[in-house]
Amino acid sequence: MTDSKYFTTTKKGEIFELKAELNSDKKEKKKEAVKKVIASMTVGKDVSALFPDVVNCMQTDNLELKKLVYLYLMNYAKSQPDMAIMAVNTFVKDCEDPNPLIRALAVRTMGCIRVDKITEYLCEPLRKCLKDEDPYVRKTAAVCVAKLHDINAQLVEDQGFLDTLKDLISDSNPMVVANAVAALSEIAESHPNSNLLDLNPQTINKLLTALNECTEWGQIFILDCLANYMPRDDRESQSICERVTPRLSHANSAVVLSAVKVLMKFMEMLPKDLDYYGTLLKKLAPPLVTLLSAEPELQYVALRNINLIVQKRPEILKHEMKVFFVKYNDPIYVKLEKLDIMIRLASQANIAQVLAELKEYATEVDVDFVRKAVRAIGRCAIKVEQSAERCVSTLLDLIQTKVNYVVQEAIVVIKDIFRKYPNKYESVIATLCENLDSLDEPEARAAMIWIVGEYAERIDNADELLESFLEGFHDESTQVQLQLLTAIVKLFLKKPTETQELVQQVLSLATQDSDNPDLRDRGYIYWRLLSTDPVAAKEVVLAEKPLISEETDLIEPTLLEELICHIGTLASVYHKPPSAFVEGSRGVQHKRIPARAGSGESAESSDVGQSGPSEAPPAVIPSQGDLLGDLLNLDLAPPTATVPSVQPSMQMGAMDLLGGGLDSLMGDDSDTLGGDIGGSPSMGAGLGAAPAAMPASLGAAPAVGGGLGDLFDLGGGVGMPTGSYVAPKTVWLLAMKGKGLEISGTFARRGGIIQMDLTLTNKAMSVMTDFAIQFNRNSFGLAPAGPLQVLTPLSPNQTIDVSLPLSTSGPVMKMEPLNNLQVAVKNNIDVFYFSCQYPLSLLFVEDGKMDRQVFLATWKDIPNENEAHFQIKDIHLNSDVASNKLQGSNIFTIAKRTVEGQDMLYQSVKLTNGIWVLAEMRIQTGNPNYTLSIRCRAPEVCQFVYLCYELVLKN
């Protein structure tokens, strides 16, 4: 019997015919008809018109037919909710069937029908099936709870299914446990603040036992769940690791990767001097290598993950270089990933082998791969100094091949090598210049121009070469234009006599004919520098460049940590946090690696804030950052469009040009002033270069700095603080739930002391005494600083107001949401629990005014991804009043500047646990909507800081 014939019916009147067949008396004919319907459905035809006829076939004892009808139902029930009801009866009946396969089938299908009316009827059968004697039914019912939760979360909670699901974790059947874990994990993900997956040593033990017994898929569910657990100490961590390591020998790669995830995460807690730590490191390498003999798609997933693992713990795979050698028949996606890892593992010990391989790859066919291979050779040169010479000669060989894209790629990397090892390999410049004509990609052209400019004094015809580029100036990309501008200025400073005309030409092209602000601004700066003080210009433009970093394109550490927690998942394949590609609340929770033992208490607080601003690497902003820091406050008009006179008065000129020019310097790290190459993200050095280039001009033009000094301090210290805003009290504990005790309250910060203001009302019939209060661990360690002072007994209908001072020295645990506080109040009757949320402004300390320079450094140092943007709507305050108001809540305005009618306020906030929050608020006159940009090392607080802004400004 073949079923393919069902795919071929395309004649007219088909639906009508099918209808007749569906209503046929003959069983066989009915079944045939339903098959045809399913086939049409698969191909995408609309067969919903047959709904009643198909559902009529449901009442049958033929299981195959029944399954087909169910399949149809799942597809169309949503579009025909009223008729879907017709099916309910059969479902309910099937849930009572003596055959467990049928019971399970019914409950499985019912959960897939997303119609409210049906869901209502689902509850009773589901409850029974969750307690069914047959494990097959129970494991199906467990997943069904997750389905139901997806349709109607409230219903699941009200019906108490979550508790039943939790009980299933202790089920005797391993597959039931695995499915219950999967369902609970999924529900917990969309319910971040619930304590659903309340993992404690007992449940962990149960999971680890089930791990040995369940199917490969179940093992994955359990391992993924385990990875979310935070062991209490290193001993627990080690014992879990010991029980997880056997999984590394599983034939299923996903089991292996999930086990690796658990181990990578928990390892972090083990002391490094522990013998077991070393053993574990050794155990991780072989299974990772084995993953590379899996099918290519899995190899790809494995390689993307190994890329992360190598960045986090290079020691694991440092001896395994050879396994990443590219095979001729590998798919291109595997080749590219292997190449990436090869470079990461390259070291002095293996560099000879690596280079030989890379040279081989550079002759392959795939353009992307060849380019990457060439680039890799350059990266090796920068990473392993001993190999630089060999790399350069390899690159020269490649340039001789004259293959266009190889040549271009080689030139780009040679530029990097020049920067890393100045005055060492310049002998090759001549060879490079021969290939000038073949360069057609912006990056390669820019690199070549940089080389010509940088070594202008050694290239006899540098002026001719640069002039040739200048002809088509406007057709070049910005990257090339900027580079050309800088290179010609360099040339002029080196050989002023012959190139005056050239420099005039490029300056006027950049400033007059271009509408690119970066280019124009850089042009103006050079122009003014050259015309006012050529000596200073020389010191600025030809300043010594900072060294470029060895390791390039590393993933930013906090992101890396998060991705390690997501090993094996899509996030680890994309190298992006889940929030970047998942919609809704799912997966937006940021995961963190637990801290190493021994750091004790602080381990948990570092959970929230990785580091304070004080830890900003000092190298990024040198002491002269002063000047830049101050420039941020400049309140100057943008440069005028008129042609600048060649000799303007110095003071004015400087201001004019700095006002517009440096702004871009602050915002974008790929543009640097000092004349090094822009648009080369792989260098990772642009950011450091900007400030380093500035100091030279400071000494030469003191008037600039001095003149600007007076303009600061606009925003700070205006008016008196108005005191922080206190929200009205809300009811936290209903009398109903508190056996007559009603509690309402709010939080306030008064004179640096955090207070919880409570109103206790006795709505019961008896007297209440012996009040006490306790907090659960929370994100910022809030804890009562003293006992709850209710001295007199609280008689019926009496109300009492109490103020409880709070400290922030309590135990810390990250909550969801962050500002959630779980409170227990005890009296002579019972203990009551409630949770409330406090405004984050409670935690804004009085000394939260950051130094301007530090602010600037910190702002830049916090990665862009950590910046969050918000709109505060409907505020009718001018900037001074607003900043005054905010100051009352310890949000300090450090600087203010006005650009084109827009006020920009720069503000800082410090939390009790030392986390700094930096903000920029834009206020446009006449526009009631403020734009707020917040940067913080702990990005999860941004949202809450924003809420405080809104609260304060609106009240």
Added chain:
Amino acid sequence: MIGGLFIYNHKGEVLISRVYRDDIGRNAVDAFRVNVIHARQQVRSPVTNIARTSFFHIKRSNIWLAAVTKQNVNAAMVFEFLYKMCDVMTAYFGKISEENIKNNFVLIYELLDEILDFGYPQNSETGALKTFITQQGIKGQHQTKEEQSQITSQVTGQIGWRREGIKYRRNELFLDVLESVNLLMSPQGQVLSAHVSGRVVMKSYLSGMPECKFGMNDKIVIDKQGKGGTTDDPGKSELGGSGKQSIAIDDCTFHQCVRLSKFDSERSISFIPPDGEYELMRYRTTKDIILPFRVIPLVREVGRTKLEVKVVIKSNFKPSLLAQKIEVRIPTPLNTSGVQVICMKGKAKYKASENAIVWKIKRMAGMKESQISAEIELLPTNDKKKWARPPISMNFEVPFAPSGLKVRYLKVFESKLNYSDHDVIKWVRYIGRSGIYETRC
């Protein structure tokens, strides 16, 4: 979790579409077709993100299987599942082809309903599935209660891969040690990388629920026993070439029937096997590999229009053993116009469509040598790009394990039925094949 699963033919027409999650709409089916199947360039990644929806795909002959999701799923699991799905389908109806899929679409839907619930993979062992999902409609109507609960307990149980009550008159088992030896050698004869990936495949026809214990010459185990004092007589060797007693295994993975915690603690391999054929373990070794053949290439460019190629192969194993199905593939440039070959042994042919000279030898004993020489004439071209010179590759089959692995024992215990380890008939066979066995020239 997996939100939907689609199967397409080579034209991008949907053959099977099953949606598990509400967030996956019908448009996802088309998105994949347009962006991946009909895309102009070569596939650059097996994972594609289109409009915040992620597609995982694999290809079997010209059939595309795609899993879709909007969540941060376990990517490794999704691919493992897709492979498993292929295994299950193959076990049910043979080759995965458009025709077979169309012929069995009802069955496939039924399987998809069973092995994937709300996107969570469930038991997908064919042995268990076949007890209640069959091609002749579903059993179940006429099953007894006992039969039903036996099915469910097998599907969900600890030993999901084997059912109770299996009986054979003759208890027999076959062990195949199948190795593929991989090599990448430089033109100068330096080993750039070499490894053996091996599999132990077992066919078991055993009654009851037998408890098995498998032993091999794993260095770690032998060394541990060596300390105990008993050593087998050294130097005794049944294999070609090597006289070593134990081998260092870099890593191994096991079928889910093997008790991993026991392997981790005692390094002993114990299990209750599935009935019939399955893969007991995979392993990988890199040390002391016996490379059965050495290829020595010599390529000389004579002017712009002629190449001279000479390739010598040497067999490197015991003279009493015979290698079979030997094939050497020598790539030729794209602008080859004619080839003359002379070989001492076997047959050699220039295959223009494959751009290679293929030299085949049926059999070759150990410690022998053979050579081929060829003159390749080239058309003059003005293509500046040099010929990439792909490596010379080789295929062969030898009757020993290039890793040196030896099966020491496979003991069978079945306490409930009255047969003992001695009554079981056991067969062991070693086959070494070439994996990617390449020499650069």
